[in-house]
Amino acid sequence: MGRDDLCVTIPSFFRCPISLDVMKSPVSLCTGVTYDRSSIQRWLDDGNNTCPATMQVLQSKEFVPNLTLQRLIQIWTDSVRHRIESADSPAAKSVPARDQVIDAIRDLESKSENRLFSLAGILSFAEESKENREFLANMEGLVPLLVGFLDNVDGGITRSVEFLEKVVKALELVLNKAKDDETLKHWIVKSEQGNCLASLLLVLQRGSTDSKIASVKILKFAAADVESKIRIAGKEGIIHELLKMTTSGKDAMLIENGLSCLVAISTPKGNKAKLIHLGAVKQLSELLSQSKWSVSITENALKLLETASTTKEGRLQICEDPNCVASILQKVLKVSNVATEYAVTILWSVCYLFxxxxxxxxxxxxxxxxxxxxxxxxxxxxxxxQMCADLLKIFRVNSKSCLSCYHTKTTHIMPF
Known part of the structure; x- marks a missing residue:
């Protein structure tokens, strides 16, 4: 991909004066100023009676679709999309050289309108090889710059989901190559403006599958200590979105990464309570009831249920759902030693301990x-x-059971 292929200029009159995004449905007020319909509608619904750009009092709050501008925007959008698709096609796609990547990084630093395409080139370079990712990680200032884009959502291009998706994908690729992991984790969770978590949440809500997975991996990377876990879970919407990712109809990689991140942040007491309150037990039960998932997905789902079983509310939800107990029993054998230990620990907790x-x-x-x-x-x-032996003690008290004469220290099944 050549340098020119990384650049595009958005005509200023295509942008809504309120959101600064390219307008999807341009409409004009009586003042003659054009806005995106959703933005101006919110402005008027909030009780305002002035034109946001001119601050003139509106004689009428009616607006008229600007069809000419809408057609121009559509033509421009189709042209840009075709250009991107052509650049991304196997026949046309090429990886920029290192000097071109250095130029692209300078473009990012200069806050030019070419940032989206400069970032696309950097991402393409990072995806090409491990050596390229190490090169980028060692580029002074690049990683802080990417984190800064997440933190400083300024209402312009860095506000767009498309730009944030590329930021998180590029950042995730170089995370583990960065020199100072601890500082980087601190930046993400305790950023100066406090917008990093908000940006990652926006990608979880509106991004593609690949960018959601990248966002989740960044969150998991940042969950280094108890305070970080609490901050991540404390961001309204993050746990909800992670749980949405783990529903059985989702992509397996999405489910696996979502579960893995939930395991990473679930240890603090307050985080456990949030998980349970948002219906994690029922959702995990439904996930375990299916046999199509990988060992990793099963292990992580059982680990989360084991975490839930350490709380009163979690045990209550597990016990009140017979399907949950049955799903756990399905995974006691023939999955993995880790899955077996998690499953037995849950059963021991609810049946024997409590x-x-x-x-x-x-x-x-x-x-x-x-x-x-x-x-x-x-x-x-x-x-x-030992936990199995404890469980058998519970059930041996039933005189009708064939286990009434079974001794837990025997090494061969002889129930009769």
Whole structure:
């Protein structure tokens, strides 16, 4: 991709004077000034009776569609889209050289209107190879510049989702190559303007799958200590969006990264409460009820349920949902040793430690006792075997059970 391919200028009269974004539905007020319909409507709905650009009192709040300008914007947009698609096609796509990337970084620093295309070139360069990512990470000032774009949402181009998507994708690619990880984590979570988390949330809400995954990886990277975890979860909407990413109908990579990030930030007590309050237990239960997911997804879902089981409200939701207990039992065997340990720990917590009758009944109904017996005869860890033995003590008290004469210290299943 040549230097000229990275640049485009947005005509100033295509921008809404309020949002500064390219107008989608331009309309003109009686003052003759044109705005994007959604922006001026919000202005008027807020009770204002003046023209935002001229501050003249409006004789009428009616506005008229500017069809000529709308057609011009559509022609320009189609032209730009075609240019980008042509540049991104396998036949036409090329990676900029290092000197071109250095020029593109200077463009970013100068805050020119070419920033979107300069950033696209940098991203293309970073995606090409590990060596390129290391080169970018060692470029003095680039990483702080990218973080600064997330933090300083100035209402211009850096406000657009398209620009923020490219920022988070480029930043994620060089994160682990950056020299000072701790400073970088501090910048992201405790940024000067406080907008980094807001920008990452905006990408989670409106970005593509790839950019959402990049945003999640940045959040996970920044969740380095308890304070950071609390700040991330404290940003209204982040946990909600992460949970939305983990619904069973989503892309598997999206689910896996969403779960992984939730695991990373879920340890503080307040964060656990938010997860449970937002319906994580039911959602994780539905996810586990399906057998199509990878080992990693299953392990992370069980880990989150284990975290939920350490709270009273979490145990209550697990126990009141027999499908949840049954889904956990499905994963006791034949997934992985990690999944087994998480699943057994949850069952031990609700059935043995807190003696919940509903959970015990759900285990019995789902043929859980047989699975517990089989697990004890497997090559499980001493901790898992002890929890299984504790669970069997609970169910042996039932005289009708075939386990009434089973001794937990035996090494072979002889229930009769």
């Amino acid at each position: 003696r919940d009758q509903k959970a015990q009944e759900a285990v019995t109904k789902a043929n859980g006792l047989t699975k517990i017996l089989l697990l004890m005869q497997s090559n499980c860890s001493p901790g898992v075997r």
